[in-house]
Amino acid sequence: MSNFSPYLERNQAFAASGAQADVPRIPFVPFKQLYLIICIDPRVEPAAVLGVRLGEAIVARNVGGRVTPAIIKDLAWIVHLHENKTPDADWFEIAVIHHTDCGSGFLADDGLRAGYAARGGWDEQTSSEMAVLEPSKTVQKDIAKLRAAPELASAIGNIKIGGYTYDLATGRITTVVQPG
């Protein structure tokens, strides 16, 4: 019995429901033209916290929900596809969401960060910048990063970007940077 076994069963039920047919076609334009950047923390699962449904949004998740070079490369690919394959579709909107009590905060611990770097993780400088200690501040930093990314320059004026914080205690999202 693997931890994954129950999901094989849930997948059977999903497939039997026919819901897989109700999705955008490739090259796809998500139903809600939304691109979410959010932490991998299971407590901030977008389907539960935001009610995101199948086909509505692209969801990029990493430690902290941070705008890293990897996140920017993926975004650049989607921008490139949009410009070349679906130029007449509306532009998507990006929502960056950082949350309270984020595990990325442990990256502020000198010992943990040094050990992580030693095993081949991010270098110490990058790691310390990735710690989400004040979500409302880091989310603003990451939006500035998106706006300054040369890979996105051709499109960034067309893409709305919003910044949000999620409070684990209350379950509420707060708008920090109005989408624009």
Ligand SMILES: [Zn+2]
């Ligand atoms: Zn987190």
